[in-house]
Amino acid sequence: MALSQENADAYAASFGALADATRVRLLHSVAASGETTVEALADELGIGPAACAGHLRTLADVGFVGLHNESVVCRRGFPQVTTTTAKPLRLPDDVNVRPLLPRDWPDVRRIYAEGIATGLATFETDVPSRAALDAKWLPDQRWVAEVDGAVAGWAALTAASSRPCYAGVAETSVYIADGMRGRGVGKALLHQQVSGADAAGIWTLQSAIFAENTASLALHHAAGFRTVGIRERIARLNGRWHDTVFIERRAPSNARVRASAPPADQTG
Structure with missing residues (x-):
């Protein structure tokens, strides 16, 4: 069955949003944390807050992330970035x-x-x-x-x-x-x-x-x-x-x- 034009356009928009290496790095960071802030992402990637916000708006437009004031939440990631290395769990002794x-x-x-x-x-x-x-x-x-x-x-x-x-x-x-x-x-x-x-x-x-x-x-x-x-x-x-x-x-x-x-x- 042929892919519909509507679905093809949606795929193209998603792939287009990820055609920039900075946006790929941003999505990786958001997917790994689940929820973070624009300021934290800008610091982590070493980019300006305004540039960071612009890239995030592009990702939000195609549904990769959700923006709520300064909060950034992962809505859907790509498989290879949503898995993180397990860390030993340290529970409080008291x-x-x-x-x-x-x-x-x-x-x-x-x-x-x-x-x-x-x-x-x-x-x-x-x-x-x-x-x-x-x-x-x-x-x-x-x-x-x-x-x-x-x-x-x-x-x-x-x-x-x-x-x-x-x-x-x-x-x-x-x-x-x-x-x-x-x-x-x-x-x-x-x-x-x-x-x-x-x-x-x-x-x-x-x-x-x-x-x-x-x-x-x-x-x-x-x-x-x-x-x-x-x-x-x-x-x-x-x-x-x-x-x-x-x-x-x-x-x-x-x-x-x-x-x-x-x-x-x-x-x-």
Whole structure:
């Protein structure tokens, strides 16, 4: 079957955008990081910010990257640049991650409230009840992180759908307590969450993160998540429209496939 003129034009535009070595280097850097800034890219490549911004606009016009103020997000890369060399994972020595216990619920809901207060963590405006969270979170995929015996954060998985074909797809949630950010709590929680999901045969972890929440995006990309796309003006919070970055992580090909479906009352 002959290639349509429309598709040929689209391919030509994409190839044309990559006909410049600087733009190829820029796309490589954005794809490797998942999310970065114009200033950081200009410094990394040793080019002026104005020239850098111009090249990025060309890449954005054909859908390789997304531009949001000073933020640059990878929308689609080419295969040879989206794979990075794995680095040894260094987890903080003072963070202990364990399964969530009944006594942890007050701290979990408190930390949830602190996340809501940032305006960058969720579209929720009120903390869900313990009963609501207990009903939707997968029972064996709930974790809390402790620092010096105090709950410093939590992570949980929610079934993405009640349909059996999506039994191995789950939505991630990770929240860090005020005063505990930047100490490796999120890294430790995500490491446990990913390890637990792989062991349970969950083949896809996914999340939608506010485009402005660059710290969370960087944390997830470092844990093996990739950017799938940008959902522009997807919902409003306190009267303001927000974009979300849809990310996912696929389990290794040799991971055990989850055999059981989520409970029928969990809807997607």
